Amino acid sequence: MKLPRWFHRFGSPPYVYALAGTLGPWIGGIAVVLIAAGTFGGLVLAPPDYLQGDSFRIIYIHVPSAYISMMAYVILAVAAAIGFIWHLKLAHAVAVSIAPIGASFTFLALATGAIWGKPTWGTFWQWTDPRMMFELLLLFLYLGYMALRAAFEDRDKADRVSAILGVVGVVNVPIIHYSVIWWNSLHQGPTISRLDGPTITMDMLAPLLIMIVGFTFCFAWLLLSRLQGEIVEREYAARWLRELVGESR
Amino acid sequence: MVDIFLTIMGRDLKLAYRRWSEFANPLLFFVIVASLFPLALSPGQALLQSIGTGVLWVAALLSSLLALEGLFRGDFEDGSMEQILLSPAPFGTVVIAKIAAHWIVSGIPLIVLVPVVALSFQLPGEALATLAAALLLATPTLSVLSAIGAALTVSLKSGGSIIGLLILPLCSPMLIFGTRATDMAANGEPVAAPLYLLAALAVFAISLGPLAVAAALRVGLE
Amino acid sequence: MSSFLQMGGYAAYVWPAYGITLLVLVLNIWSARRDHRRKLDRVRLSASREETSKRPTVRRLG
Numbered sequence: 001m002k003l004p005r006w007f008h009r010f011g012s013p014p015y016v017y018a019l020a021g022t023l024g025p026w027i028g029g030i031a032v033v034l035i036a037a038g039t040f041g042g043l044v045l046a047p048p049d050y051l052q053g054d055s056f057r058i059i060y061i062h063v064p065s066a067y068i069s070m071m072a073y074v075i076l077a078v079a080a081a082i083g084f085i086w087h088l089k090l091a092h093a094v095a096v097s098i099a100p101i102g103a104s105f106t107f108l109a110l111a112t113g114a115i116w117g118k119p120t121w122g123t124f125w126q127w128t129d130p131r132m133m134f135e136l137l138l139l140f141l142y143l144g145y146m147a148l149r150a151a152f153e154d155r156d157k158a159d160r161v162s163a164i165l166g167v168v169g170v171v172n173v174p175i176i177h178y179s180v181i182w183w184n185s186l187h188q189g190p191t192i193s194r195l196d197g198p199t200i201t202m203d204m205l206a207p208l209l210i211m212i213v214g215f216t217f218c219f220a221w222l223l224l225s226r227l228q229g230e231i232v233e234r235e236y237a238a239r240w241l242r243e244l245v246g247e248s249r
Numbered sequence: 250m251v252d253i254f255l256t257i258m259g260r261d262l263k264l265a266y267r268r269w270s271e272f273a274n275p276l277l278f279f280v281i282v283a284s285l286f287p288l289a290l291s292p293g294q295a296l297l298q299s300i301g302t303g304v305l306w307v308a309a310l311l312s313s314l315l316a317l318e319g320l321f322r323g324d325f326e327d328g329s330m331e332q333i334l335l336s337p338a339p340f341g342t343v344v345i346a347k348i349a350a351h352w353i354v355s356g357i358p359l360i361v362l363v364p365v366v367a368l369s370f371q372l373p374g375e376a377l378a379t380l381a382a383a384l385l386l387a388t389p390t391l392s393v394l395s396a397i398g399a400a401l402t403v404s405l406k407s408g409g410s411i412i413g414l415l416i417l418p419l420c421s422p423m424l425i426f427g428t429r430a431t432d433m434a435a436n437g438e439p440v441a442a443p444l445y446l447l448a449a450l451a452v453f454a455i456s457l458g459p460l461a462v463a464a465a466l467r468v469g470l471e
Numbered sequence: 472m473s474s475f476l477q478m479g480g481y482a483a484y485v486w487p488a489y490g491i492t493l494l495v496l497v498l499n500i501w502s503a504r505r506d507h508r509r510k511l512d513r514v515r516l517s518a519s520r521e522e523t524s525k526r527p528t529v530r531r532l533g
Contacts, residue, residue: 035496043475043485048479053480053481054480054481055479055484057478058484058488062488065492084464100499104499108491108495112491112492115487115491116484118484137418140418144411144415144418147414148402151408151411157469157471160468161401161465161469164401164461164465167461169419171457172419172422175422175450176421179422179425179426179446182425182426222499225503225507226503226506226507228507229506232507233510241514242514242518245514245515245518246518
């Protein structure tokens with residue numbers, strides 16, 4: 001299979017480096033504005049939940065974090081697969097850059113979920129909650145990916161081996177997800193699902209959607225930023241980088 | 250292709266027979282871990298009975314980690330893996346044969362041993378048959394996942410510590426269905442659903458897993 | 472304002488959750504930028520080293 005012609009520009013490190021440098025601040029600015037607006041809407045404008053009171057406001061950071069944590073893993077695996085199949089070094093650089101970001105969003109989803117769990121379930125950690133369990137396993141997948149990369153000295157080999165792990169992982173993610181839900185459905189415990197309840201009103205929903213978009217922009221900003229660093233490391237001896245550094249001095 | 254499959258499998262089985270202790274040690278480890286649990290818990294038959302299934306499955310899973318580093322390591326270090334890759338033999342068939350051999354020497358003993366140890370945890374008779382059936386369906390998946398972990402780390406000097414981190418999260422669906430099947434049988438509930446799901450996992454792992462193993466071995470040999 | 476800060480009695484949960492989110496996001500940005508800057512510095516250093524090692528040869532020829 002051949003890649004379309006425009007795609008090849010994304011195989012050129014100087015082009016992508018410059019593009020990331022130009023886009024980064026804009027995307028970052030949008031992210032800050034959206035997250036600020038979403039936080040204001042979520043903390044001030046949205047009415048308290050009839051059942052959970054004001055503790056439900058944690059939803060505005062918990063759900064976007066969980067969403068990013070899963071989306072990031074899929075993007076990581078797709079980038080790694082592209083890098084593996086078409087020998088695109090930059091795709092590998094994208095995959096490497098995503099791993100720590102994705103892991104930190106997974107951690108956030110777990111941390112905010114645990115804090116939310118205390119007033120809702122009466123305990124910080126509920127082992128029978130399928131979503132928390134899934135996030136925990138996802139965190140292990142991220143950490144395994146990073147540990148495998150760190151174990152290799154040769155970057156090229158680390159790229160290719162970790163790409164295989166990423167693809168194996170992403171194939172398993174839905175299986176793990178549904179098996180954990182199946183596992184939970186057998187426990188007849190008093191599980192109050194935190195997202196159930198009567199239809200969510202617009203003034204509650206709008207900040208959530210804004211936050212999800214804001215977190216997505218924030219993720220893109222972080223990715224571009226890390227990608228720039230990763231490109232510099234990989235292109236250490238390249239002439240264009242030397243010239244760039246010389247100019248900026 | 251069948252010839253190659255049988256040749257490679259026969260060779261691996263012969264090698265395993267010569268180094269039998271490498272495959273006996275994990276089984277011993279399993280028995281020891283399973284017998285440490287009653288010591289670590291307050292004496293009481295009811296508690297043991299309720300957690301027995303989980304203990305047995307987790308112990309079996311952990312013990313299987315011990316033998317898997319040698320899955321490709323020997324062939325990799327003495328250069329025979331490279332010879333096999335260069336030979337006209339289809340590499341995928343070779344990989345499947347090696348996984349099958351690994352299942353025979355490490356999976357089948359577990360299928361026999363775990364229900365025997367389960368007897369001591371007072372599992373009811375009908376649950377024992379289900380346990381054996383669940384193990385029969387789960388161990389091929391376990392062998393494939395082990396092979397993936399072993400292949401990914403084959404070119405590392407010490408891959409042992411990292412393999413568990415890589416494959417244990419992937420084992421979680423298998424663990425869920427396996428323990429649930431055993432528990433449901435002990436409670437006299439129908440066990441078809443978890444067993445079908447285990448079978449589905451096995452089919453999925455056997456059909457796609459070897460591709461990942463072969464790809465990882467090729468990268469390791471570069 | 473104080474009722475806003477109290478969060479209907481859930482202040483002990485809501486504010487730490489938002490605080491940790493802010494902390495993680497800011498740390499992420501900060502570490503990505505520091506990482507980028509350090510790597511650029513390393514390139515700059517090795518580029519300037521090569522230049523200084525070239526200079527004496529040029530002088531000798533001159």
